[in-house]
Amino acid sequence: MDTNAYIESGILELYVAGTLSEQENEEIYALLQKHPELLQEVLNIESAVVKLTAATSQKSNEHIYNIIKKRLGFDTDETLVVSLNKPKYNWITYSGWAASLILGAGLLWTLSQNRQLQTDIQVAETQQSLLETQIENSKNNLEEANTLITVLRDDNISKIPLAGQGDFSNTYAKVYWDKNTNRIFLDAQGLPEPPEGKVYQIWSLTLSPLTPTSLGTIDNFTSDANKIFEIENRNNSEAFGITLEPAGGSKTPTMEMLYTLGVVSAS
Structure with missing residues (x-):
């Protein structure tokens, strides 16, 4: 709104x-x-x-x-x-x-x-x-x-660090993936405030072939003090990425605006 x-x-x-x-x-x-x-x-x-x-x-x-x-x-x-x-x-x-x-x-x-x-x-x-x-x-x-405390202490939850990419190498994020409940917790503290009219969009990726699936946009990024967001994820994700998109999101990720990317560990 x-x-x-x-x-x-x-x-x-x-x-x-x-x-x-x-x-x-x-x-x-x-x-x-x-x-x-x-x-x-x-x-x-x-x-x-x-x-x-x-x-x-x-x-x-x-x-x-x-x-x-x-x-x-x-x-x-x-x-x-x-x-x-x-x-x-x-x-x-x-x-x-x-x-x-x-x-x-x-x-x-x-x-x-x-x-x-x-x-x-x-x-x-x-x-x-x-x-x-x-x-x-x-x-x-x-x-x-x-x-969140429960998530952080649970050894069964996958922790995927998302490193900064290209011109945004100083950014970072982390995904905590609870496969049992089909949800992730995104810690986006390492991302800057999005510009006016822009939003961060989260992507679930499969790598072969490379197929992105949108997990939605973070519309309340600025107003959320903790910068931790709970997101539903029912995909067999092999990686997660975050791009900056126009308000409302995009059907496919804008690779020039790929801020962070992280591959899910094989273990």
Whole structure:
């Protein structure tokens, strides 16, 4: 998923504003659990909304207050002179005006408080969701770590070093192949960050004749801190290679971009 494009689409702003359908809200909520960067963007949007609300509330109140003044006939700059010879004004009318002003001010204050409360609730819910996601990620990371420790200590798992090739001789990787479960663990710590629009693609190779079979691309290489990836492999592999390909991968490896290669030991 291209999270940058998703953020730039503007749908997260609509999600925060509460204008999406229930189904769309559920879909976006599910994405927030999977992509911390999307969840962080929602937090940023909500923080901006809080600041914007605080910055504009006084202006909005002043605008409505001026409307009330105009309705009551207080929008003129002329000096009003009250003759002592005329009867006193009807204080009931003045009381009505005062009550209108107080009511208007009270409504504005209540509206502002409700908006602030709603925003605070949304921010709190999002922060709680982020915390739950972080806890879940920690659990997953612990499980992955335990799995990797088991793999590294298992003598029945083949360990294939992948050496740098050609112009990429300073790169390296290692494959841990568990034939019993038809999976490999790729340690790609020795590979540099791929350029924009490029991904690393893993290949299973048979040597006679040379036949490459794609094991997929590593789309989350940049975001994965450990650079260890679990990949399904049901092939009778005789070697493994890693090439740099356009996003989405290629049907055949680009040999000019072969970063690492390693042959499976006969034993």
